[in-house]
Amino acid sequence: MSLLNTVDELKQFVSIDSRTIPPAIAIALREVEATVIRTVLGKPLADWLQAAYDADGFDADSADDLAAELLRLVQAPLGRLATAIGLPEHQVIIDGTGVHIIVSETSKTAFQWQTVKAQAVLQGRGLRDLDMLVQWLEDNYQSSAELQAWATSDAGQRHRRELFTSTAQFQEYENIGDSRAVFALLGPVRRRLEHFELGRVMGHEFLQELRDQTLARNLSSDNKNLLRTYVLPALASLTVGHATPEMGLKFTGEGIELMVARIDDSNSKEADAGLDQLLKNKADQALLTGARWLNQLTAYLDRTASATRFATYFNSSAYTPPKPEPGRDFTAKTYRAC
Structure with a gap:
């Protein structure tokens, strides 16, 4: 059969x-x-x-x-x-x-x-x-x-138990060559960062709400926009930043193998020059980009959350009320040096 x-x-x-x-x-x-x-x-x-x-x-x-x-x-x-x-x-x-x-x-x-x-x-x-x-x-x-x-x-739900549900979705934010193999390889790093980094910033209750709606295929319009605009870009960049050094090594039955490959198939040693620095630069840049996305995510949620919009975040310890802008006192005397 x-x-x-x-x-x-x-x-x-x-x-x-x-x-x-x-x-x-x-x-x-x-x-x-x-x-x-x-x-x-x-x-x-x-x-x-x-x-x-x-x-x-x-x-x-x-x-x-x-x-x-x-x-x-x-x-x-x-x-x-x-x-x-x-x-x-x-x-x-x-x-x-x-x-x-x-x-x-x-x-x-x-x-x-x-x-x-x-x-x-x-x-x-x-x-x-x-x-x-x-x-x-x-x-x-x-x-x-x-x-x-x-x-x-x-x-039907196995690929929906995290916020990223497909290779193409991840490819929108970070270039992985449209590779399903790379997407799967990044899975453990991606899920770890989703829990520890996004959970820290958004609160685990709100993160679970996004997971549940993703699993059930019923994301609210606000949550769908939030995912596309801030959450998924941040998670993709952080994943690449953390995975770049990790993917260079592979555990095998005989130990740990180096998994860094050249694009060219020649034996020119010049291809290896500064490889460690290139990898570090790639990881650092991705981590910096991810941190920026997280800052924008926090600022957006703190600015827009209310009892009726992003209510789970609003009622969590992750929410920080925005500071009121200082008002001008029009009765105060003004002095100007000439």
């Missing part, structure tokens, strides 16, 4: 010259569907789509109903991500005598850099496809009972 079964379906998304799905990619298809696709869809929606796909006469290419459209959106990330994962194993043959590469008079195994490049392209496209799938579900969740059930399920 799978949501992509034939090589013709795979060829809609991956350039592959084969009459059948290669074994390594077939294994990866099952893995990606179980760990990625079904996590996004959730079991009820995935089972509904599977039933539609398995029904006699179902043709995703020609049908224009909801299930066919959803299946096409699902097969794109499924096929591309699975091919990227299965590509290295597909490059070799494993038998009782060991691991071998394929060499003949007409073909030979690709160079490593070619395989790595192909993997990167497929993975990048697959992750963008995954973003498109989630966005389509968000845009259309009211169009059927199945999608409405998805929207209120754990699967």
Whole structure:
């Protein structure tokens, strides 16, 4: 039981010259569907789509109903991500005598850099496809009972349990190359700063109100404007500032690895000159920008909050009444030195 079964379906998304799905990619298809696709869809929606796909006469290419459209959106990330994962194993043959590469008079195994490049392209496209799938579900969740059930399920709310809900939303404020992988990598830092920094400035009660409304897809107009104008820009800049040094290192089973890469693929050492200073400058600038956003956020809330507007903030300890402007005493004598 799978949501992509034939090589013709795979060829809609991956350039592959084969009459059948290669074994390594077939294994990866099952893995990606179980760990990625079904996590996004959730079991009820995935089972509904599977039933539609398995029904006699179902043709995703020609049908224009909801299930066919959803299946096409699902097969794109499924096929591309699975091919990227299965590509290295597909490059070799494993038998009782060991691991071998394929060499003949007409073909030979690709160079490593070619395989790595192909993997990167497929993975990048697959992750963008995954973003498109989630966005389509968000845009259309009211169009059927199945999608409405998805929207209120754990699967449909998993990406809404923080203030930033998508890669594209974060990209509006900080350039991460529209990368879903980077957005996910920033997640722990982003959620930590949301709690400690935004909670400190806005009060945890008001922060929870914004979280609850984001989760329920019912942000008030005032809160939506506040998020877009101050909260999300501040959180994005602070995230980049704190994550820049953190993302340079990765914990592995063998210790801690350095994760700083060059853009160029040459071995020129000049590319490394002043790298630590560049990273520090990037982090410092982002932190400074984030602090400015937080100051503007506080000033705006203190200036506009009342018992009827931003009431949760107004009634919290985070609220500071603005100081009254000093008035002029027109009865006081004025002296001027000539």
